Amino acid sequence: MRSIDDFTRPLENISPMDDPLGLIVRDWAEKYVIPHRRKFDEDYVDHKFIEPAFDKLMGEMGMQRVLFPENMGGWGFGRSDHVGTSMYRIMEEVARADSGMAVAYGVVYWPLLMIAVEPHVNYELCKEFAPIFCDTEEARFAANAMTEPQGGSDIENMEILGGSTIQTTAVLDGDEWVINGHKLWPTNSGGVCNLFGVVCTTNPGSRDPDDFAFIFVPADTPGCTQGPPYQKAGMAADKNGDIWFENVRVPKSYRAHGPGLDAMYFKEMVSLGNMASTAFVGGVLLNVWERLYEFVSEETYKGQPLKEHDAVAGLLADIARDAEVVRIVGYQNARMMDRPDIYGARWSDEQVAKARLYKYWSADVGMETLGKAMNLMSVYGADRDWDIEKHWRDLKIVQLWLGGKQLGQAEVARWFWDLETV
Ligand SMILES: Cc1cc2nc3c(=O)[nH]c(=O)nc-3n(C[C@H](O)[C@H](O)[C@H](O)COP(=O)(O)OP(=O)(O)OC[C@H]3O[C@@H](n4cnc5c(N)ncnc54)[C@H](O)[C@@H]3O)c2cc1C
Known part of the structure; x- marks a missing residue:
């Protein structure tokens, strides 16, 4: 039987930590998020169900410390040459369970990228703020x-x-x-x-x-x-x-x-923010594939599992295609962030435009995929018990942030077509 691990990653190009870290986060998601995520919508103010999962991942497991230097209680990822690919995998795993959690957790790093990542570490500020994140077993948030x-x-x-x-x-x-x-x-x-x-x-x-x-x-x-x-x-x-x-x-x-x-490195925040957004889409699509696999194998039509019908199989092929290609593109973008020596600085207009391209393209693909999955599942597509409608609501939000699709298109057109006024 296939699993989400059959979707391709560029194995010759990823961090040695990709699987160890990814599987730890997957285990956390299976225990602390997936069993509870249907209660999250009503928990948007109190975070009664949400907070314990954050405390576990970020405080107890220490995942909010990763960017800070080791001598300040961090994991030293800020000077890793796999910071992009490692982040991509972690974000994908969290988003597979809940992309709202992935963005909340990812944004803890977002402003810290300014001061904790090579080649522009501000050691004085890292030292000043590390205790907020490193000297506690509870989740702490940045914005x-x-x-x-x-x-x-x-x-x-x-x-x-x-x-x-x-x-x-x-x-x-x-x-x-x-x-x-x-x-x-x-x-x-x-x-x-x-x-x-x-x-x-x-x-x-x-x-x-x-x-x-x-x-x-x-x-x-x-x-x-x-x-x-x-x-x-x-x-x-x-x-x-x-x-x-x-x-x-x-x-x-x-x-x-x-x-x-500040202005220059802020553009790096934009490119990395877009890269993380692609990881959120990728993680959601892996979970859509998992849930749909169950549905089309169990549900029958004319006495046969749904997936064994030509018209359904065609749609299933397209859905697997899109999850596969988003993952390959997303990891490629992460690799580009890891290798500025080959692809240019993360704050360059080129990297910003390309990260925006992958983000708005993957969000579009993700929305289309969710629509197809919901059509196949009919009323169960709208049923909270199947989680697909949750991902559909969440992924729409990924499409809207970071300037929405229009700013994405404007910056992509500007770079590829040498526009001067748009
Ligand atoms: C869940 C979530 C998380 C968020 N997280 C953050 C965060 O961490 N930090 C933060 O500061 N903000 C955050 N935002 C805000 C978000 O990034 C903005 O809402 C978004 O950038 C759009 O800005 P706006 O809503 O002010 O729309 P506007 O900037 O007013 O844009 C209005 C419309 O014009 C379009 N438009 C803009 N520029 C152009 C252009 N050049 N050409 C053509 N059309 C254009 C836009 O696409 C949009 O459709 C978040 C939003 C959400 C929903």
Whole structure:
């Protein structure tokens, strides 16, 4: 009998840790997530069922520590040349169980990529923030506070808009930054965040990359408040809400790198965020394949298992094809992140455009696949007991974030077709 491990990975190219880590996370997902995930939707405020699973994975098993240097209690992944492929596998395994959990867990790394990954480790800030994540057995969350009420996509659209629409301001007053602004939607806001990475401008309206600032703000800093979580179509494990920064003061050293460099490495966050999103699609598709395998083997039509009918077999072939190709493409993207010496810097416009391409393509494929699976399952496709409708609601959200499909298309067209204005 086939299993999800029959879907192809580039075995000659992946981390030696791929299976050891992947199987540990799979075991966690089987015990702590899959048996409970149907209760997650109603748990979006309290996280009564969700929190114990996070505590286990991130706190007890230590998976929130991986990026930090070993001498600070971390696992040293920030200097691994397999950081992309290792992350890809972990994200895929978590998303197979629950892609909302995968994004909440993945975004713990997101702002930390700025300071904990070679070739731009900021050891002073790593030392400052490592205890939040490394000195505890409980889950701790970070957030990338980027999106604002007037728009998220324009802030990510660095090449054309250069940060000129950012309204959250950072003003240097002696040895402190004073931050004012309103963010919304960041993953791990909605009350759970411990550490924000805040996208700010030091000169509103400016397109100069020197004026783009990425500043860390511990969530308990006076003047920083989080609203309650929004209720979304799915992904209840990821809390999203409003954050207000009112005369929030942090030390000058909490800026990630400084003029020019913050803007440059922020683009790396965009490419890695898109790569992780492809992993979420890949993980969901593996679970869709598993659940559907059960369904089409058990259900019968004209006395034969559903899968033994020509029309059904054609659709099943397409679904397996799409899960297989998304996995190959996703791992290829992860490998590109691991080998900047061959593929260019992770913050290059090329890597950003290509990661966006894989993300929006895989999200489209994932949505089509879920539609086909639901058609095959008929009413059971909408039945919570089969989990397919959950993945359908969750995956739609993957399609919408990071500027949505349109920004993805704009950045891909710009790079491949040398556009100058879009
Ligand atoms: C579950 C979830 C998690 C999220 N996590 C985070 C997070 O961690 N941090 C964070 O800061 N935000 C986060 N977001 C917010 C998300 O990234 C933004 O909602 C998204 O980037 C779009 O921004 P917007 O909603 O402000 O839409 P807008 O930017 O206002 O865009 C509106 C529409 O215009 C389209 N558009 C934008 N630019 C162009 C263009 N150049 N050409 C053509 N069309 C364009 C967009 O695709 C969209 O359809 C999250 C959202 C969700 C749902």
